[in-house]
Amino acid sequence: MGRPARVQKTPRSSPRRFPRQTPKAAPPAVNQDGEAGQTKLLLSFDYGTKTLSLAFRIAKPEEAPAPSNVMDVHFSKREYWAPQKAAFDKSGEFYWGYGVEEALKKKKIAAEDVIELWKLLLYKDHELSGLAQRSEKQLKDRSVGEFIAIHLRAVIEEAKAYIKRSSSLDYAPEEIDALPIQLFLSVPQMWKAPSNLVMTRAAKEAGVEHVELVYEPQCAAAYYTHKVQGHLPKQIAVGDILLIADVGGGTGDFVSYEACEDSAQGASIGLALIDAKGALCGSELVNQNFLYWLQSQVSNFAAKCEGLHLSTTACLQKASEMFEAVKQNFSSLDEDPAFFVISGSQDANTETWQIKLTPKVIRSFFDPVVSTIIDRIDAQLRDRTTTLIVPGGFGRSQYLLDKLQERYSHRVQILGQATAAVGAYQPVSRGALLRYDSIIERGMPASESFGIAQVETWDPLCHSDATYYKGDKLPSGKTCRAEYVMDREVVEECPFDEDVFVVYERWCPILQKASKGRWKAPGKAISTETWQQHYPSVGDKTVLVQVYWTERDIKDHESIRVGKDGTTPLKKGIECWGDELEIPLPDLKALGFEEKESSTKGKVFEIYWRLTVTCRGANVEVNFQIAKPHTPPYDEEGVYQASEVELTEDKIIEICTATHSPFPRSTAS
Known part of the structure; x- marks a missing residue:
């Protein structure tokens, strides 16, 4: 039996059998890096859930990164970090960081306008949590990518202003403005490429010409290895395992690396990933436990x-902000209660509300969260684990460090922001600039695949999930006696041909995994093409094409959905690659296409379109073209005749670029 149809689902189309397309060589890659030998401004973001830090280095040619030339950006109040809070006032003016607090005091915004914890929306395992859903409501009509672009642009402007004011630099403000910017943006190890894509596209929208994603735990490991080399009782040796418990405001990322080199390599130490897991166990959960308790202390909290x-x-x-100071200073040795006051507005009937917290009560806020952290660390501890590194905002908590010391100090050396040997610096943002000297062009990982969903003619040999075979139990309770019978919960009558039955949302690869990485490496390229038959309504101005991404070993014709009807959620491991591509249609009538009648859509045009995907290293683009009506790609017998096809003009859309690659860098060189 021939190959099932390859037809884009939206709008639904008539099935057609198409030949398998084989990769062909594409034109050679073009090196777009014209900044070699230039002095550059390197910025490094630690873009956390609750806090943001930023380091910078003015990188001169042939000058190696060192602690002396890596500096922190100081935000308001002379702090080297800013809270991840933002808001828009009624006029649309944007406030972020410490500016939110000032805007609240001046009543330019209300407490309900404040946006927090938006990073949780990019965690695939946490996007449906209550905290993430609250953040999504706060964004209102903006996507998280649009919001992050606005935020990044504002932070970069503030960073450049700070750098211009810095008295330690021998550069005039106009010289700083003239420096090309390269941005290192840290992401969790557990994020997948579609979440990373949101960050790189946001950076591009913010005006950053070159951005490179780096892994948060790797940068933290690099910083600590560099910081303490020669000062530890036991140095890191080849084969040792470093366990990074990167616990921030919202989440904890627990990552184990094997050292491929010893600690004498400092920040450039080679690290091989062993395991990466995550949990919703950040310091914000401690605050949430406190707030639940607070609301239970009075019979009518709203009246209070x-x-x-x-x-x-x-x-x-206000209560959460006051508790923050209590939380940071609390230790396991504390025996005295803590007090703080919530002040009302000037015209309030009740002027203040005094809160008393006993050590026992405070521990009850911490302990469930700390227990989750310990469970995750226990799951990754191995005989060769020698070092536990605790970066992230929660790593500044003395109570957390006390508990970790109590449980693990006899087994591993513990390094964190609350340890005297290291100090409370920003390990991720600084570690990135100590480890990485400049952005380099890399290929795409060989484990990535892209595809689209299509409608296919039902085929019992290909669609086992839509077929009952001889001996199977039918919905009626009877046993199937025929060789095969279609499952009518999955298979539907084609809306364009009542004699044809189809299945929806089937995987059609447009760029497959490459076991040897032959189309992934920089300097090499490959191109593939896929034909689809489509019936746009007369008057349609665009075609919508959703590209999907996966690391799974997904088979051709497999359903991408968990349910039977094609409308249920995507299977685990399959994600949308950004928004749908909205591709303009030419004037089909002017091109000579004839109108046809459809029983379900009224007047339509029958077209064939070709999607050509070209991959050069980390650059991936799609080209959309339509076969003109007098040269269809198939003859009347359905034989493929591509050499005779006349196509419309190219419509090229980038879905991945090397200058904004969603695939993080993992090696120092």
Whole structure:
């Protein structure tokens, strides 16, 4: 039996049998890096869930990175970090970091306008959590990518202003403006490429010409290895395992690396990934436990807030901010209660609300979260684990460090921001600039595949999930006696041909995994093409094409959905690659296409379009073309005759670029 149809689902199309397309050589790659030998401004973001830090280095040619030329950007209040808070006022003006606090004081914004924890929306395992859903509501009509682009642009402007003011640099402001910027943006090890894509596209939208993603735990390991080399009782040796418990405000990423080199290599130490897991166990969960407790202390919390002339949101926000200081300073040895006061507005009936927290109560906020962290660390500890590194905002908690020392100090050496040997610096943002001297062009990992969903003619040999075979139990309870019978919960009658039955949302690869990476490496290229038959309605101006991504070993014709009807969620490991591609259609009538009648869509055009995908290293683009009506790609017998096809003009869309690659760098060179 021939190959099932390859037809784009949206809008639904008539099936057609298409030949398998084989990769062909593409034109050679073009090196777009014209910055060799230039002095550059390197910026490094530690883009956390609750806090943001930024380091910079003015990289001169032939000058190696060193602690002396890596500096922190200081934000308001002379802090080297800024809170991940943002808001828009009614006029659309954007506030972020410490500016949010000032805007609240001046009543330019309300507490309900404050956006927090938006990074959780990019964690595939946490995007449906209550915290993430609350953040999504705060974004209102903006996507998380659009919001991050606005935020990055504002932070970069502030960073450049700080660098211009820095008295330690021998550069005039106009010289700083003239420097090409390369941005290192840290992401969790557990993120997959579609989440990373949101960050790189946001950076591009923010005006950054070159961005390179780097792994947060690798940068932290690089920083600590460089910082403490020669100062540890036991140095890191080849084969040792470093366990990074990167616990920030919202999440914890637990990553184990095997050292491929010893600690004498400093920040450039070779690290091989062994395991990476994550959990929703950041310091914000401690705050949430406190807020739940606080609301239980009075019979009518809303009335209590009203007495302070505060909204419930504003009262909880004030309480959380006051608790933050208690949380940071609390240790396992504390025996005295902590007190703080929530002040009402000036015209409040009740002026203040005093809160008393006993050590036992404070521990009850911490312990469930700390228990999750310990469980994740226990799961990754191995005989060869020698070092536990605890970066991230929660790593500054003395209580957390006390608990980790109590449990693990006899087995491993523990390094964190609360340890005296290291100090409370920014390990991720600094570690990136100590480890990476400049952005380099890399190929795409060989494990990545791209595809589209298509409608296919039902084929019992290809669609086992849509077929009952001889001996199977039928929905009626009877046993199937025929060789095969279609499953009508999955198979539908074709809307364009009542004699044809089809299945929807089937995987059609447009760029397959490459076991040897032959189309992945820089300098090499490959091109593949896929034909689809399509019936746009007369008057349609665009074709929508959704590209999907996966690392799975997915088979051709496999359903990409978990359910039977093609409308259920995507299977685990398959994700949308950005938004749908909205491709303009030419004037089909002017090209000579004839209108046809459809029983379901009214007047339509029958077209064949070709999607050509070209991959050069980390650059991937798609080219959309339509076969003109007098030269269809198939003759009347359905024989493929591509050599005779006349196509419309190219419509090229980039889906991945080397200058904004969503595939993080993992090696120092």
